Amino acid sequence: MTRVLIVDDHRLFRSGVRAELGDSIQVVGEAEDVDTAVKAIAELEPDVVLLDVHMPGGGGQEVLRKVLGSGSSVRFLALSVSDAAEDVIGVIRGGARGYVTKNISGKELTDAIRRVADGDAVFSPRLAGFVLDAFASSEAPSIDPELDSLTQREREVLRLIARGYAYKEIAKELFISVKTVETHVSSVLRKLQLSNRHELSRWATARRLV
């Protein structure tokens, strides 16, 4: 049973998510702003925090900074209505292990939560598109070639995610296991978070596209 905390400033949305989540997910609490979220995470120690990006008091990034800064190993899945690149890249670089939009179906959300709980990454098609775009748009020489570029395989996986393929379909398409797909995505996530190419953030800000 995966224990989940829902952090969102819209009560309607919180109850909606609660109702939609499958039986394998236990919602242990809700929080509506940065402070209550930080407190609830410390008290309840959930497996996964469903984190809204836009909230009073600094938003999801502030929660990430406070919680992960204090050495917690709780996992975050960002959930937002915004598809703006700066928001998406911002929370991922802040430490979230995935990003999905709020119009995701209950079943998909349940899958995503389980995946994050298992330590894998969750990429929506749009996030995959952003990453491809961001890593492709670089012309500046990279500082750390391992972190600053994607491998051919990672690119293929991301491209398939962007095309709307599920992990299982990607595995079938590339003749690899689902586990390998997950490994590739996690590795992309790691690069996204650790690469100190500042173009990433700059790119995201410059590209204010939905």
Added chain:
Amino acid sequence: MADQKTLAEPGGDAPYRRMTRPMEGRLVGGVAQGLASQLKLDPVVVRLMFVLLSVVDGVGFVAYAVLWMVAPREPHEGHAPARDWSQLAAFSAIGMALMAFGWLTGASKGGIGMLPFAVGGIGALILWQQADPVRRRNWVSGATQSIRKNRVRTLLGVALVVVGAAGFLAAQGELAPARPGLLFTVVVVGGLAVIAAPWLAGLWKELQLERRERIRQEERAEVAAMVHDSVLHTLTLIQRVAQDPREVTRLARAQERELRNWLYQPAQDADATVAAAVRRIAAEEEDAHGVAIEVVCVGDIALDSAGKLAAMLKASRQAMVNAAKYSESPSISVYAEVEGEEVTIFVKDRGKGFDLDTVPLDRMGIRESIIGRMERHGGTARVRTEPGEGTEVMLTMKVEKP
């Protein structure tokens, strides 16, 4: 940012607008009116100024004549409007009265010694008129903030005016008329400047504030209009079709997209680049068929003049239409990628798919509208499908970078 906008805002008052003489509402030649609009004063004030100055050795007449010659007439359609003779008569009467007053007191003989009078009068007039009605009332009641705040300067100015006036009288009586007259004129003008400067500065600041407030209100009005025209409208429509979930979804999606565009999307020319065009086509088909179409674009390229990309876009539209109409998939994924000179568009659904061998390709416009069109323009199209596995159409086109 807002300030820069404020400054750059075209208010019709470019800094060096040329003075013109309007035909509408003129009394003599339209000079006073033109000058008034140039100086942002009431025409009455300017007219009184001319009358006052005319009493002083006819300076006003000369100035009026010069301005009449210099300033071009404002273009006017149709018959020139008649002059307002009653007003003209009133101003003439004022001029006569002043002249008579000057003659009786002997001031007019002083010639240039009359100038302080005229300058003081004009200054006072401007002070009176420039303030808006509310301010004028405050001024009269003596409660105006700026007077209180700048009491010292006000007192100084008033004292100077008084000294100037007294000196003028003294000069009339005893001193050689020319030199002290000039001197006192300077003193009077200086006094008036000291009185008026802080107040004018205050006015200027107020004007700026007003302008900013107006822009803010305009922005608010724009948001309100947006909410009213689209969001409220859509919500009403949704309530009316509440029993039709498909239609409700379609309306909500369309509204969401519109709002997102408005919030985040820079104004884009939908016909200029591939990414923008794909987004627009997806939005149109989403509206037409009520199926959610998710678009992801990586890279971008301007549309080519040879029409290769336009053909590709048409093919992608056909693929979206097919997916929306026949696949029964709840959503469609569109992925457009530009890599160097190669443009690829994928249109994928998770619907029922079909058997490529049994369903002839010329159905659903696949052979003509998708494959044929792509091949004619030097591209390729590939259709991948299986019953129960959904369908994916892949379009590829090579173009030369502009």
